[in-house]
Amino acid sequence: MTDRAPLAEGGYAVILQHPVFAADGSLIGATSITFDPYLLLKAEIEPVLNGTPYTAMVAETDGTILYDADPAEITKETFNESLYAEFPEVIAFAREYAQNQSGNATYSFYDTGFNRVVQKEAFWTTVGLHGTEWRLIIIREMGEA
Structure with missing residues (x-):
């Protein structure tokens, strides 16, 4: 499986590849x-979190946001x-999740919709x-930051 990559048709996608072998074990494609x-x-995410106080984010380890x-x-x-430059806590949070397979952090950033700055708690x-x-x-x- 690749990281997100540009498509010739425009946009970005992930490519999942798998070899195909003949009955004798030789690679045929x-x-x-x-x-x-x-x-x-x-x-997959939105139906599970709908009606809860939680949101989700999915990111690559280089900090690129997929969802x-x-x-x-x-x-x-x-x-x-x-x-994100004006929110050093967001950059520190991204460094934490990029370097660690699991953890938690708090940081300030805009709420969903960019209406106000709020304090957020995250677990990954x-x-x-x-x-x-x-x-x-x-x-x-x-709540408000």
């Missing part, structure tokens, strides 16, 4: 599927994005396949 991680994750409850944050690269774990790791982060707003 490969099969692959290309998918938009945001759409896959949205379909967020706020679609404006999708594909943002946390370490190189001006949106790692999900992965074939050496590619994503951080699954569950977030709860704790």
Whole structure:
């Protein structure tokens, strides 16, 4: 499984590849599927968290956001994005989840919809396949910062 990559048709996707072998064990080809991680994750996450005080974010270990409850944050690269530059706690949080497979942190950032700055509590774990790791982060707003 690859990290998010640009598509010739436009946009970004993840590619999952698998070798195909003949009955004698010789390699005869490969099969692959290309998918938009945001759409896959949205379909699985939103029904589970709907009606709860939690939101979720999924990020690559380089800080690229694959899924967020706020679609404006999708594909943002946390370490190189001006949106996060004025929130050093967000950068520190991203460094923590990038370097550690699980953990928790608190930080201040905009609420979903970018209406006000709130304090957030986050817990994360790692999900992965074939050496590619994503951080699954569950977030709860704790009130105004």
